Amino acid sequence: MKRLLFLYMLIVAAITLNAQDNFSEDWGRVTNFEMTMSEFAEDKEAEALVIYDLGEYRFATDYQKGFQLVMTRKTKIKILKQAGEKYANFDIQFYTGGDDWETVSEIKATTFNWDGNNLTKTELDPKGIFEEKVNDKIRLKKVALSNVKEGSVIEYSYTITTPYYFNMREWDFQKKIPVLHSELQYRAIPYYEYSYIMKGASRFDKMESEVDNTDKRFRQLEYKEMVWTFGMNNLPAFRDEEFITSSKNHMVSMLFQISKIYNPHGGERAIMSTWPQLATDFSKDADFGGYIKNSAKEAKKILPTLDIEGKSQLEQAKIITKHVKSMYNWNRFYGKYATTKVSAFMKQKTGSAAEINLFLTGLLQAAGLDANGVAISTRENGAISKLHPFVNFFNYVIAEVNIDGKKYFLDATESLLDFDELPERCIHVEGLVAKPKVEEWIFTEQKGEAVTDKEYTIKVDVENMKMNVDANYTASGYNAYRYRAAYLGKMDDLKKYMKEEISVDVNGDIKVTNYDETDKPFSFNFAFESAIEGTGEKLFINPFCNLAISENPFKQTKRTLPVDLIYFRGIKYKSVIEIPKGYVVESLPKSSKHNSPLFTFEYSAKEVDGKIEVVSSYAYKKNVYPAQDYNRLKMTIGAIINHIAEMVVLKKQE
């Protein structure tokens, strides 16, 4: 056993040595291997390869400004394919708002090319650096390297200096191209303490800390730096897959948050320590709790116009939510804090999710309801790690209201959703209730299953080999939302949607019920024609008019990440076919029933009183499936598609 182990170690050592020979991490130096490699053996699809990505975060001293956080990044990339040339253009974002500003300096970049005989080095011309003003607070340095083509190796570095010590940049170890080596060194000083959280992996390949014994002096302070090193090796390219919650949950990265500031003269100030403290901070913050309070003041003018007197608490909550939904528009920004004053929001009639929902909370509170703001992390923003009380996890605010022991979660950004129906971005996520001194978490559930009932009444026109169909669709949950959004009170828009999305050319009008009644399913009736197959002797009729599921959403051959369908969903079909005169049934599709922990499916077809009735339904039993269920899901859906495509066969009576 021991010998085996020894052998194994030897082999590993040999490979590692080789790898070191192939690639160099010395600034300004390239290896023969780097210049001549034409593909990355471990991932032949890779369009480029990060050879190294090294960061150094440290504190510099400035006699005027005090400690400044300095973040330097050095990166070397091999361009393997033409499509990888885009990695030779990059942006550096920095903040210029407020009294103080960040700077980007020492942008250096070199392109190396090898033509078989000569190695050429092209340095970045400062004229290739541009500055874009994104808005009043954010600017971009835009860099385009010169002389870049397939085969080039590029190396660049830059430094961001910031007075905002809370703005320590996230370090992304993993990228959309493979990374050989990514390492961040952080030189800590005794006055600022940061917490970090790792995402997408459970441990670092390298994690070391040591004290640098050099004595540092700044003003009256004497201190030593503690050097932390975090490293990852050989990370594969992260490629987007369908049905994932958020790439942020899966890509390997590291986030920082300042947790304590130590006063050199004794004493400390905790910046972040506990969830109850965070909840308290939210409830007291001028742009959160304060905003709710100010909204409640404004409510004195609004509530009397809403006719809520004498109504039940639930009724009142509904009326107030409807008012906010109909009077204010969402500007498509998220946010955990309001960024304008309540008065400005009310004037502009438009605001971020934070402004709209904090305002809603204020109105609800003013009506005497037990309402709170809740900070959440939307689905694409990634999951919250409970071990790390980071305010940066949150990016959105919803409202909660407690009525008769029941909690309702509200979001007034989407007027087409029901009173307590949250948009997709907010469901199945955790939230922290902004109440002082308590840690109260909520989990947002989907309100009702997203189901569409599709009913077809079919009359066969043998002469023209077509069928005339009367259809009735009734949709609930997010399915209803989708149809309502397509409709928006305009029949022509719904007709267009039907044509473009499901290729149905509607004849005449569509009759819509419950457009405004968001608490009821959205329902609509329409007529269309569909072709039938056959020769006259025999008719082949697809009972669901070729409109039932026909494309398997699961197409991957292998799956490594969980399958997130966002919400529970299902569909029901019913079809009644009038048997045309002179024809009889030759064959009907078989009935079938399937019920597994993953999925349910039913199908039945029968002949009753000169009519054929076909009923089918399927539903997903989970909203998130582990990766190992992928194949079974794919097979199940494949089988369902197969069954649903079965035809009813009629033949001419002899």
Place this chain on the structure above:
Amino acid sequence: MIKKHILAILLLYSAITIAQEHRSEIIRSSSHFEVRGDKLFRTDSVLIQINERMGDHDTYVSYVYSKGDKVSIGNAWIEDMDGKIVRKLKSNEIEDHSYIRDAAFYSDNYIKQFQLKHNIYPYRIFYTAKVAYARFTQIGDIDYSGSEQPIREKRIIVETDIDQPLKYKSENINDPQIETLSKSMRYTWRFSYTPLKREIYASINKTNAPRITILPNNFKYGERGNWDSWQSFGDWISRLNSKKDDLPESEKNKIDNLVKGITDNKEKARILYHYLQDNNRYINVSIKTGGLETHPASYVCANRYGDCKALSNYMKTALDYIGIKSYYTIIYSDERVSGIDPDFPSNAFNHAILTVPFGSDTTYLECTNKVLPFGYIHSGIQGRKALLVDEDNSHLVNIPAQKPEDVLCIRSFDVDNLSGNASIILKTDQKGSHFERSTDLSTRVNKNSVDKYMRNTILSGSYELQDFKFDKKDRDTDNIRIEATIKMNNVMKKYGNNILLSPFPLDISLYEKPEERKQHLQLDMPEYYIDTIRYQLPSSESIAKIPSNVNIDSPYGKYSLEFEIKDNILTVTKSLLILSGRYDLKDYKEFYKYIIAVKNYENQKYNVEIL
């Protein structure tokens, strides 16, 4: 990209479409232009009515401007239907930041914008704004054909020096009223507009939308120029871009080496074109007059990047150096072809290419694409007029149109194991726009993107892509082969003594029914497909009858569907041609009849009777 100097408000439309009633409308709008020497001053006064909540998308007002221009927003407010002011815009509500369009890397353009929104419908927004343009080539180039917002009353007023008459061209707008004042002339146009709903392949050359181009006779934009003729405009472009042919010695040496020993001029040009493709990339940096003026050849040599102007100019310089004459050519690049009026010179272009005559044979070079074959005329430039720039001999040229054989895509399917999960070998040879997309994709092949591409353009439906291979004979071949192995369920279903086989339908655009169609039809490119499908039927079955053949011949194209059975292999051969053309609305019904017949045949299952 060449900046089209449009002095119109940037209209921000959301993706949401509009039905009969309009979500917003322009009640009255006036744009007053004043030409003073080389400068242009514009004053706008606009009243917009927002009819419903979706109309809030139209409450953004924005002005794009270049460095050196000055935009000032005057009064702006919301008023109710009685004209009572609800609230006024505050100056801190006006945003001002960089404006860099998608294709550009950097430009010194900026945007000023604000939003005024209310929540009691309908309401109205009023604003005034002034713009001082530091330089200009056109006064107005306004086209409402993309707009879905009705205009009740629009006025365009242009004042110019009495010795500086205007040139103008308009459609669906009455002639202007022209007044001669003491020192100036004043032109006033008045019109209104009710937009039609968006329709597929609606003509962009024959519409009901008001369009107007107003030009000064003379202008100064870097250089002095005038709109007397296409030739004089070309002459100006040529002066603006003169002395840009500074090829460094090292580059000359490289070029000498590349073409050493080659005698044929076309071969030399091909080698240089490949050299251009392999060593440069597209990056658009446009500052100062960079919208129309090119960077010099030395810029491309130093950076190995450039935009269409810089790369074309560099290529022209390189060709000049080895004694091959070529011409910088400007064009409007888009999949849709807009007409250019030979009698009305204007800056109707957004792109630059190179024209290289070889005797009687002319080659056109797209210098921004790294994968297209030498001399390939792609769908963004085919079949239209362009301006060839040749000092005092500039003139319009016709870029040849793609013909059916240039866009022919061939698919062949071999379908085996019909009774279970069928395995299909698909071979497809792509030409035309399909080739352009495939060949681009072949440079960054990965399974996800190929899967998506296959489903969107080659074969839709439920199947699993197992394996694929791109095959291009050489870089200058104008077609690419994709071979794929796919697995598909449900290809064959058996009902008694009938076998129904799933077809592999071609994807045909959805057209409006004739009774709904309002606009003329314009098909800019032909579509041509030939399919062969071989179904290996189970050997246990004896075939009694196969479907009958179909042939449709129409003025709009041809369709055929033919069946043959041999050794239990059913071979289906189909061919679909849809010709390019511009058709009047009255012919739409016949066109639709053809398309719908094809569509029905394409989607029908093949019914094979067995004994």
